[in-house]
Amino acid sequence: xxxxxxxxxxxxxxxVHKELGGRAVLRGVDLEVAPGRSLVVIGGSGVGKSVxxxxxxxxxxxxxxRIWVAGRDVTGLRGSQRQAVNAKFxxxxxxxxxxxxxxxWENVAFRLLYAQKQRRASAREQAIETMRRVRLGPEHADKxxxxxxxxxxxxxxxxxxxxxxxxxxFFDEPTTGLDPITADAINDLIVEMVKELGCAxxxxxxxxxxxxxxADEIAMLYxxxxxxxxxxxxxxxxxxxxVDQFVHGRSQGPIAAIV
Amino acid sequence: MxxxxxxxRATLSILNEMGAAAIFxxxxxxxxxxxxxxxxxxxxxxxRLGYASLPVIGLTAIFIGGALAVNIYTGGARFNAEQFVPxxxxxxxxxxxxxxxxxxxxxxxxxxxxxxxxGTMRVTEQIDAMTTLSTDPFRFLxxxxxxxxxxxxxxxxxxxxxxGIMGGYLVSVNSLGFNGAIYLRNTLNFIRAEDVVIxxxxxxxxxxxxxxxxxxxGFRSSGGALGVGRAATYAVVSATVLILASNYVITSLWxx
Numbered sequence: 001x002x003x004x005x006x007x008x009x010x011x012x013x014x015x016v017h018k019e020l021g022g023r024a025v026l027r028g029v030d031l032e033v034a035p036g037r038s039l040v041v042i043g044g045s046g047v048g049k050s051v052x053x054x055x056x057x058x059x060x061x062x063x064x065x066r067i068w069v070a071g072r073d074v075t076g077l078r079g080s081q082r083q084a085v086n087a088k089f090x091x092x093x094x095x096x097x098x099x100x101x102x103x104x105w106e107n108v109a110f111r112l113l114y115a116q117k118q119r120r121a122s123a124r125e126q127a128i129e130t131m132r133r134v135r136l137g138p139e140h141a142d143k144x145x146x147x148x149x150x151x152x153x154x155x156x157x158x159x160x161x162x163x164x165x166x167x168x169x170f171f172d173e174p175t176t177g178l179d180p181i182t183a184d185a186i187n188d189l190i191v192e193m194v195k196e197l198g199c200a201x202x203x204x205x206x207x208x209x210x211x212x213x214x215a216d217e218i219a220m221l222y223x224x225x226x227x228x229x230x231x232x233x234x235x236x237x238x239x240x241x242x243v244d245q246f247v248h249g250r251s252q253g254p255i256a257a258i259v
Numbered sequence: 260m261x262x263x264x265x266x267x268r269a270t271l272s273i274l275n276e277m278g279a280a281a282i283f284x285x286x287x288x289x290x291x292x293x294x295x296x297x298x299x300x301x302x303x304x305x306x307r308l309g310y311a312s313l314p315v316i317g318l319t320a321i322f323i324g325g326a327l328a329v330n331i332y333t334g335g336a337r338f339n340a341e342q343f344v345p346x347x348x349x350x351x352x353x354x355x356x357x358x359x360x361x362x363x364x365x366x367x368x369x370x371x372x373x374x375x376x377x378g379t380m381r382v383t384e385q386i387d388a389m390t391t392l393s394t395d396p397f398r399f400l401x402x403x404x405x406x407x408x409x410x411x412x413x414x415x416x417x418x419x420x421x422x423g424i425m426g427g428y429l430v431s432v433n434s435l436g437f438n439g440a441i442y443l444r445n446t447l448n449f450i451r452a453e454d455v456v457i458x459x460x461x462x463x464x465x466x467x468x469x470x471x472x473x474x475x476x477g478f479r480s481s482g483g484a485l486g487v488g489r490a491a492t493y494a495v496v497s498a499t500v501l502i503l504a505s506n507y508v509i510t511s512l513w514x515x
Contacts (some may be wrong), residue, residue: 093384093388098385
């Protein structure tokens with residue numbers, strides 16, 4: 001792997017294996033992200049992008065391999081120790097994953113209200129302030145998620161992820177299902193938030209225009225392993241036939257298209 | 260071999276399922292017993308799952324009470340025992356029909372509802388989101404529902420007992436020719452505290468089953484609308500069967 005960064009990686013996965021339903025999805029994933037850097041993992045459908053993310057977030061337990069967060073081995077943590085690690089994380093889910101029984105401000109302030117048990121008035125204030133940073137007006141605060149458009153729901157999800165200043169932000173297909181203009185606005189917001197918070201970012205996507213916009217570095221996942229990794233500027237000139245095929249979106253090449 | 264293999268596979272899968280459900284129930288009970296508690300969520304579920312079930316419970320009870328009175332009257336008439344209608348209605352409702360029918364109605368309304376709601380949250384990644392927000396979904400989703408339903412069902416059964424006996428009273432007085440005052444006096448003289456207590460104990464157990472089965476199948480659901488539908492069906496069916504089975508066990512073990 002690159003090994004370029006000398007500072008301690010904030011997140012590190014080493015030789016992570018995971019089998020699901022009898023299929024080896026991850027076959028030894030190695031990844032690391034330094035503070036302040038934005039890593040984008042690209043790859044086709046079903047190559048294990050989501051599973052990699054879920055292992056990193058602690059939503060899935062790897063069959064073997066280790067995961068470190070800020071130098072601490074978190075592979076087998078459970079319960080309140082795991083929750084303490086998750087306090088460093090912010091995650092934007094693909095479909096937003098907003099709590100549809102709660103109002104927008106309660107969604108944004110969820111961590112403050114229920115994990116930190118803050119008072120409602122102060123949590124609401126912080127929620128509205130965070131909503132302003134992702135350019136959502138206070139008039140949306142008392143609405144429910146199903147009253148907002150897809151792009152707005154993504155913004156709410158982003159506000160919920162950044163409200164308590166995470167050290168690592170995770171993005172699962174941040175632009176999927178959005179029109180190109182809204183997608184671009186979300187990409188801008190992601191770049192802006194990562195810069196503003198000074199946090200590390202790990203995104204998974206198959207949208208190349210989004211990947212080159214938000215990434216410092218790009219890694220390509222194929223058949224459960226990272227097959228290429230480099231600065232985002234080099235992704236179109238990687239010299240790897242599989243990466244080339246993917247980034248140019250060709251159905252002919254070493255990777256068989258699954259129809 | 261042809262017969263034994265599928266039989267063994269089915270047995271293993273049933274045992275597997277029972278073990279998984281038991282582990283799940285233990286985890287939820289532990290979550291419900293230890294802080295942090297989400298009181299606002301318990302309150303919300305008490306209203307949604309308990310209070311909102313009153314009409315269903317009341318309607319079921321009044322019709323069953325009425326039908327029971329007519330049946331006992333018809334049966335009793337065959338050996339000149341019509342006068343026992345108030346006694347048997349009171350006993351049947353408080354010991355058996357009140358709790359069992361309330362349990363079965365709530366297995367449909369509440370257990371299926373919990374499974375569908377939590378199942379939808381599972382397939383739309385809301386449960387994963389909750390975990391990344393450092394909040395334990397067992398504490399936030401499962402435990403409040405368990406506490407609310409287990410506390411509510413005995414109260415609902417108490418209401419169901421009263422309305423059921425009233426149903427029997429209304430039918431007996433209005434169409435079977437009973438004297439209202441005598442009917443009430445017979446009911447009160449006959450019914451004992453333990454008749455009501457066994458019904459309430461049953462109700463507590465049924466409430467536990469309803470909440471656990473709903474949450475268990477909800478948490479395990481996967482695969483979109485089909486998976487959520489399946490979770491709701493499994494929750495209703497398993498809660499119903501467990502309610503009827505545990506009803507028999509409690510009835511036969513009760514020291515009387």
